Amino acid sequence: MAEEKKKEKKEKKEIIPEKYPMQEQKPADRVKNFKEVPFGYDIETAKLEADRCLQCPKPFCIDGCPVEIDIPGFIAAIAEGDMVEAIRIMKLYNNLPAVCGRVCPQEDQCEIVCVLAKKHEPVAIGRLERFIADYDYEHNVAPPPEKAPSKGKKVAIVGAGPAGLTCAGDLARMGYDVTVFEAFHSTGGVLRYGIPEFRMPNTILDQEVDYVRSLGVDIQCNMVIGKVFTVEELMEEEGYGAVFIGTGAGLPRWMRVPGENLNGVYSANEYLTRINLMYGYKFPEYDTPIWTGKKVAVIGGGNTAMDSVRTSLRMGAEEAHIYYRRTEKEMPARIEEIHHAEEEGVKFTFLVAPIEVLADEKEWVRGMVLQRMELGEPDDSGRRRPLPIEGDTYEVEVDTVIVAVGTYPNPIIPDTTENLEISKWGTIVVDEETGMTNVPGVFAGGDIVTGGATVISAMGAGKIAARGIDAYLSGE
Numbered sequence: 001m002a003e004e005k006k007k008e009k010k011e012k013k014e015i016i017p018e019k020y021p022m023q024e025q026k027p028a029d030r031v032k033n034f035k036e037v038p039f040g041y042d043i044e045t046a047k048l049e050a051d052r053c054l055q056c057p058k059p060f061c062i063d064g065c066p067v068e069i070d071i072p073g074f075i076a077a078i079a080e081g082d083m084v085e086a087i088r089i090m091k092l093y094n095n096l097p098a099v100c101g102r103v104c105p106q107e108d109q110c111e112i113v114c115v116l117a118k119k120h121e122p123v124a125i126g127r128l129e130r131f132i133a134d135y136d137y138e139h140n141v142a143p144p145p146e147k148a149p150s151k152g153k154k155v156a157i158v159g160a161g162p163a164g165l166t167c168a169g170d171l172a173r174m175g176y177d178v179t180v181f182e183a184f185h186s187t188g189g190v191l192r193y194g195i196p197e198f199r200m201p202n203t204i205l206d207q208e209v210d211y212v213r214s215l216g217v218d219i220q221c222n223m224v225i226g227k228v229f230t231v232e233e234l235m236e237e238e239g240y241g242a243v244f245i246g247t248g249a250g251l252p253r254w255m256r257v258p259g260e261n262l263n264g265v266y267s268a269n270e271y272l273t274r275i276n277l278m279y280g281y282k283f284p285e286y287d288t289p290i291w292t293g294k295k296v297a298v299i300g301g302g303n304t305a306m307d308s309v310r311t312s313l314r315m316g317a318e319e320a321h322i323y324y325r326r327t328e329k330e331m332p333a334r335i336e337e338i339h340h341a342e343e344e345g346v347k348f349t350f351l352v353a354p355i356e357v358l359a360d361e362k363e364w365v366r367g368m369v370l371q372r373m374e375l376g377e378p379d380d381s382g383r384r385r386p387l388p389i390e391g392d393t394y395e396v397e398v399d400t401v402i403v404a405v406g407t408y409p410n411p412i413i414p415d416t417t418e419n420l421e422i423s424k425w426g427t428i429v430v431d432e433e434t435g436m437t438n439v440p441g442v443f444a445g446g447d448i449v450t451g452g453a454t455v456i457s458a459m460g461a462g463k464i465a466a467r468g469i470d471a472y473l474s475g476e
Contacts, residue, residue, distance in 0.1 A: 101130025161189020
């Protein structure tokens with residue numbers, strides 16, 4: 001009998017080569033609403049997907065996760081049907097799991113190094129993370145988080161985006177008295193103003209923020225640090241032992257071409273902020289009018305471009321078009337977002353760049369002049385550099401242009417913080433291992449340090465800074 005059991009143990013686990021799919025709204029239906037596109041896993045599908053995990057002796061997936069989640073641990077708990085344990089493990093590492101499960105680019109991080117991915121599709125780590133977070137909020141079974149005794153020290157967090165919320169939650173659990181100062185009237189940062197409801201529902205975001213509050217974090221909105229208080233005043237007059245700056249990169253980058261100031265030209269920041277944060281898609285219930293024409297052109301190839309173009313369809317555009325200066329292979333947007341855009345009828349034109357926006361007699365957009373491009377040698381990003389083909393231009397007819405070609409950090413904190421070291425791109429320079437700036441006690445992380453990047457990288461920076469702040473305030 002013992003030999004038979006040993007033989008069974010040695011038998012290889014059956015490999016299910018493909019991820020279990022998530023059910024979604026049909027494209028024809030979803031372009032008419034702002035409801036979430038995927039429905040998520042039910043409990044049985046989640047257990048089946050979790051059982052695909054090989055429980056590797058060396059789990060490379062953890063190395064691929066910026067917030068260091070025990071991925072095999074929470075997945076094993078799901079496979080065994082122990083959802084309480086899966087939630088407990090998840091929240092040891094991640095304060096915003098429902099966010100990560102929806103917008104984190106797992107395909108480039110934890111899933112790309114999954115052992116299954118060598119020959120098959122990787123384990124659907126992101127879908128399982130979303131499942132367990134949603135299960136928690138639906139059933140309210142998560143055990144209370146473990147918190148250290150109070151250390152009697154105050155820390156200020158500037159910005160209630162993914163970096164700031166992560167840093168705040170981790171520090172609160174370490175025993176610090178944490179206050180988050182948010183410039184907007186609502187929390188979430190780019191999660192709320194930059195990502196549409198159909199990808200990141202505000203109700204889900206609110207639940208995540210409420211969890212961070214439940215850890216003892218005080219969040220104060222309508223507080224523009226640099227105006228209400230400077231960083232120095234927070235430390236010298238308000239009694240904060242350390243300050244974390246997580247103000248993101250919300251300043252739009254423009255193409256700098258003629259006609260960019262015409263009526264009907266938006267930065268993606270303005271377009272998405274008016275719709276997502278100010279509920280422009282619910283006009284006139286909310287008094288935020290926003291005009292979207294019938295022929296919409298979105299310039300760019302990242303997730304913000306995909307969010308903008310898919311939003312324009314839901315706002316009534318008859319044609320929505322992506323114009324990108326490289327090829328589809330170089331697009332930084334998530335594969336899932338490109339796929340969803342294609343399903344919804346978005347058209348793509350590659351190897352073109354606008355060189356002029358054309359006006360009608362009333363100074364509204366009537367079209368664009370496009371320059372055809374070709375790819376040269378790789379640039380600093382590792383992607384091949386787009387080069388103009390001399391004399392090869394043409395016109396297209398559009399009535400709305402949304403510019404989604406990147407962002408800059410807002411300069412308000414750097415401009416009001418004496419001696420703070422800033423890079424030539426306007427980002428804050430930090431020690432990569434601790435997150436501390438050249439000013440003792442002042443830390444930073446997320447897009448204010450890296451420029452526009454992913455939500456999960458910002459969260460990873462928040463965790464690094466929380467450890468750095470703890471070491472600093474502990475005299476280490």
